[in-house]
Amino acid sequence: xxxxxxxxxxxxxxxxxxxxxxxxxxxxxxxxxxxxxxxxxxxxxxxxxxxxxxxxxxxxxxxxxxxxxxxxxxxxxxxxxxxxxxxxxxxxxxxxxxxxxxxxxxxxxxxxxxxxxxxxxxxxxxxxxxxxxxxxxxxxxxxxxxxxxxxxxxxxxxxxxxxxxxxxxxxxxxxxxxxxxxxxxxxxxxxxxxxxxxxxxxxxxxxxxxxxxxxxxxxxxxxxxxxxxxxxxxxxxxxxxxxxxxxxxxxxxxxxxxxxxxxxxxxxxxxxxxxxxxxxxxxxxxxxxxxxxxxxxxxxxxxxxxxxxxxxxxxxxxxxxxxxxxxxxxxxxxxxxxxxxxxxxxxxxxxxxxxxxxxxxxxxx
Numbered sequence: 152x153x154x155x156x157x158x159x160x161x162x163x164x165x166x167x168x169x170x171x172x173x174x175x176x177x178x179x180x181x182x183x184x185x186x187x188x189x190x191x192x193x194x195x196x197x198x199x200x201x202x203x204x205x206x207x208x209x210x211x212x213x214x215x216x217x218x219x220x221x222x223x224x225x226x227x228x229x230x231x232x233x234x235x236x237x238x239x240x241x242x243x244x245x246x247x248x249x250x251x252x253x254x255x256x257x258x259x260x261x262x263x264x265x266x267x268x269x270x271x272x273x274x275x276x277x278x279x280x281x282x283x284x285x286x287x288x289x290x291x292x293x294x295x296x297x298x299x300x301x302x303x304x305x306x307x308x309x310x311x312x313x314x315x316x317x318x319x320x321x322x323x324x325x326x327x328x329x330x331x332x333x334x335x336x337x338x339x340x341x342x343x344x345x346x347x348x349x350x351x352x353x354x355x356x357x358x359x360x361x362x363x364x365x366x367x368x369x370x371x372x373x374x375x376x377x378x379x380x381x382x383x384x385x386x387x388x389x390x391x392x393x394x395x396x397x398x399x400x401x402x403x404x405x406x407x408x409x410x411x412x413x414x415x416x417x418x419x420x421x422x423x424x425x426x427x428x429x430x431x432x433x434x435x436x437x438x439x440x441x442x443x444x445x446x447x448x449x450x451x452x453x454x455x456x457x458x459x460x461x462x463x464x465x466x467x468x469x470x471x472x473x474x475x476x477x478x479x480x481x482x483x484x485x486x487x488x489x490x491x492x493x494x495x496x497x498x499x500x501x502x503x504x505x506x507x508x509x510x511x512x513x514x515x516x
Contacts, residue, residue, distance in 0.1 A: 169344055174487070181487050183441045184338040186480040190452055193477050196459065197252070198242045200469040204262050205237060215239040226260045233258050252474045264468040266298040266371050267364065270321050274314035292317055300375030318367065323360045324472040327353055328479060331451060335482055341441055350444060351429045357451045358395070358426040361419075364458060365398040366390060368465065372405045379466075380405050395423055408464045415457050418450035428507065438506040442496050445484040452479055 195212050203209055205224045221236040235258045245257060254261055263269055271292050280287035287310035294317045295305055307315045316322065330353045340346045369390050372382040387404045388397070402410040412419065425447065428437070455476040462469055486493065498504040 174489070180339050181485075182336075182338045183341045183485055184335050184445050184448065184482050185485045186335060187483050188480060189478060190449075190456075190481055193456075194243070194246055196456075197246065197474050197477055198239060200459070200463075201242055201252075201262070201474070202237065202239065204468055205259070224259060228260065233260075235259055246478070250478070252471060252478060254471050262469055262471045262474065264462065264470060266375075267318075267320055267367055267462075267467065268470040268472065269294055269298065270317035270319075272314070272316050272322065273309070275309060276312055278311035280310075287311065290315075298375075299370055303370070303374045318363070320360070320363055320367070321470075321472050323356050323363065324470075324476055327356050327360065327451070328472075328475055330356070331448060331479060334448065338441075338485075341444065347439060350439075350447070353451065354422055354425050354429060354447065357454050358422055361454055361457065362395065362398070364461060365395075365401060368405065368461075369398075369401055372401075376405075377466075379407070381407070402461055402464055406465050410460060410464045412457050412460055415453040415460075418453035419457060422447065422450050422454065424507075434506060434508060436506040438503050440496060440498070440502045442484045443498065443503050445482050448482050452477070452481065455479075 199210075199212065199215065202215060202222075206222050210218070216239055218239065221238045221241065224233075224235045224237055226233050226235075237257075237259070246252065249256075271294055273290065273292070275290055278287060289308045289310045291309075292307040292315055295303055295307065298317075299305075307317070309315050330349060334346070334349055334353060337346060337349075369387065371377065372380050372387075376382055382405060387401050399410065399412070402408070455473065458473055459469065459477060461467075462473075496502055
């Protein structure tokens with residue numbers, strides 16, 4: 152039998168009682184996960200989406216690259232008038248030199264799909280009421296009726312300390328971007344329970360963002376369908392109690408167009424199953440290797456591609472938030488120097504899969 156070399160380690164418990172086996176190298180600041188480049192092809196997809204948003208012109212990448220014309224985008228913000236030029240080269244140069252897309256820096260309006268992205272996020276810290284009539288001053292959100300029509304029964308109101316949100320679409324998108332970055336930047340803490348719980352939250356939020364997009368499309372089709380959309384309840388079924396993969400079928404059933412997400416299907420299935428495990432903890436055990444964590448953080452970006460494909464298939468506008476979701480960098484696992492020579496991970500033997508039900512067990516349930 153081949154001799155195995157075991158590195159020396161120390162046995163510790165942190166303040167929460169978490170047992171830690173640490174290599175004796177004294178490095179507590181090592182970043183186990185680091186950023187790489189933007190996913191190949193994403194920059195082109197984003198640029199084409201921005202050009203199509205403003206110019207309502209569809210061309211191939213080669214056609215846009217060869218098109219040296221600068222197009223004017225005229226728009227108004229409050230009492231200010233803007234006339235901004237855009238082209239493939241202008242957007243390409245900007246995005247290659249900036250980590251995020253700031254539409255205002257380019258003097259462009261906010262990009263959004265009116266019924267998916269427009270949202271009020273409002274809070275009040277008072278409760279004003281009339282003593283005689285026992286009625287209070289109400290703050291109402293008027294956006295939902297403009298998004299989903301007069302028949303839409305949800306009319307958010309607030310008459311005391313609290314807050315309301317038209318939609319969690321923009322909030323979740325921004326939260327995922329921010330927290331994913333924080334997870335990578337704090338990956339020197341990746342072997343602590345709190346870091347894992349932060350990762351759990353991002354995975355949850357990512358699948359929730361896909362769910363809320365599909366639900367908004369269903370509601371729009373039901374109460375205020377766009378031209379060319381069909382809502383046949385016998386075909387699409389009820390909205391509640393449905394599996395995520397069934398909800399994805401709504402895109403074809405409503406628009407008549409095929410949604411091709413074969414390239415992203417494995418990422419979706421992995422994160423969907425992870426989300427279920429992290430919410431229900433069945434089984435209650437959980438194993439995470441940092442190599443797998445890096446894979447999951449990259450799979451989150453594939454959900455962004457699915458969100459873009461949904462909008463393209465439904466002929467819906469892209470948003471500034473979704474653009475910045477797509478522009479996030481990929482990551483890679485970064486072992487410490489003395490552990491860079493490694494054997495290939497087999498998750499079924501030592502990794503996440505050892506904390507999931509065997510396939511035969513699931514089939515027999």
